[in-house]
Amino acid sequence: MSVQFKILMGILVTAATVVVMLLYGINEDNRMNQYQKNFAGRSIQVGAEYYETYCMTCHGERGEGIAGKGPPLNRTDLLDLKGTPYLKAIGWGGTTADFLHNTIAAGRPQFSKFYEDESYQAHMPTWSEDFGGPLRPDQVVSLTNFILNWAPGEYEPVVAPVTPTPGPTATPIPPEEILKAIPFPMPPSDQTLASGKDVYTKYCQACHGENRDGKGPGAAGMAKPPRDFVDCAGMATLGFVTHHDAVANGIPANGMPAWGKKLSNEEIWQVIMYEREPCKLFTPQ
Template identity: 45%
Template sequence: MNGISRLIIATAAIVGTFVVVLIHGARENERMALYDANFRGRDIEVGADIYYQACAECHGENGEGLVGPALNAADLLVPEPGQTKPPRLLERGWKGDLRSFLEATITSGRVGTAMPAWGQTAGGPLRPDQISSVASFIMNWGLDPGKKWGGAPRRVAIGGVEPAPAVGQELLGEAPPRDVRSAALGRYLFEGPAGCGSCHAFNGTTGTVGPDLTNVVAEKGRDYVRDSIVNPDRTASAGHAPGAMPDVFEFVLTDIEIESIIDYLETPEAGGESLIGVGGETPQPAGELDGQEVAQGAGCLACHSVDGSTLVGPTWQGLFGSTREFEDGSTAVADETYLHQSIVDPSAHIVKGFSDLMPKNFGDMLSEDEINAIIEYIKTLQ
């Protein structure tokens, strides 16, 4: 090739390079906006992962608030008309914006509540970028504050009569059809593929890992049982650790199958005397509250264990009648008066080794009967 044709190639290549850069440059604004949204989206994904592992237990799967306050709420996320900041920030006189409010709260926790410090700078487990991602996730609710998301999705299958391969145990005789609701199917699943019977006792069977389910429907109602199957952790019974029951049944069982299991659990106790409540709910005996349920509902058990382990607060096991040592060096015997005071005015005595983290509003939240029920329940935990 002579000099001229090589020069033409070189010129073409250089011009081509500029053309490429121009074409690329012409769409830079669009691309940058897209990447911006992309990284925000990924940030929210990361935040979601952390939220559902660390925060959902107290603030709820939907941020609806359980032990901790609601986060999926307009008063936290959206300023009222004419305001620059959401009401909850104004209430606290927060000078910064919503993100800094959330990040500061997550990092340092909130004194006087069960909210611990999560930031590594404050002795917690999370890095600043992780906290920022959690804040992004929470702020994402602001697009539609207060909306209830999720709910157990349905199994998408056509002709779902094919039984799933029995993974739990060997088949017990003929398998009943799985698309027709029946107590027989419930029993088959309970003792077979779903594997309930290997942990739970029912009508004289011997499972000991989970609670005895004899009469459970009669005593607590179908909704409670369904919720226990779908969300085992939320309803872990006294003496049984949350997390022990696999959180998969909503996933592996169809609605028909879950209802069938409840039908089966509804069958009366073998040789039992009482037939009350079969097919319906047992009326709550008037004037008698189940302290365990009250404690569960008030969120006590999120911080107080009933099996002797130390969570955020002291365990309830063996609490009643024991001698308590306090941070200020004094002691007292845990009698009914002490327990009552500890619930209504938690700051009065701080047990040695613990901090003043317990919410101060149980006196307002709980009725006198409910507080007494809790105390009665604590008495049983020896």
């Protein structure tokens, strides 16, 4: 190749590169807009997953709220980004996004005046690790984006506390079938009890108390206090089947959540054994 040819080719190829860059640049505004939307969408997707893990048990599967546990989130008065009558009512000067972000991150140390005619069992806990919660800042942002995506809200928000109607119950399983489902030999081994303790610490301790005496911090203000597992006289009347039913399906009237979907069969039985351990009630009745 002669020198001139190489120079000519070099110039042509460089010019082609410049043309490609310019063509790319023409679409750059459009592309950046699309990417902003793309990442907002991805953030909402991630937020939906975290919502299932952390928020759904109190605020409902689709943000419709659960009476006695958590207020609705898909409310037009909260999320209508133009008017935000709710935020005006409580005198919040910032944006809805800020309000949601701060509420999730720092929690609510006291109940909102807005909901004073309702009674909630527990305060909104702090979620951001900045305030001692379990979530990273990016997780809080994703959750905020997910909740904001409910505006303008299709599902009827539940504003007034209503007595929850029990969902369609499946055909009741006969007691002997339930007892057959115990996945380990009886009486439970120490290892089973230790696993049960893990589950208990994670899910039950808040209300039923560290000492299994029903005096956990979450129990304060409940109309009917949680079950005291140390009280052997009371426990004697609690059969295996009833106990299992209470854990798996909950007692909505008393505020006991249903854990059947959250915990596996094995975990449910482990925690039951741990709860029955103080009174050694291991004989199926």
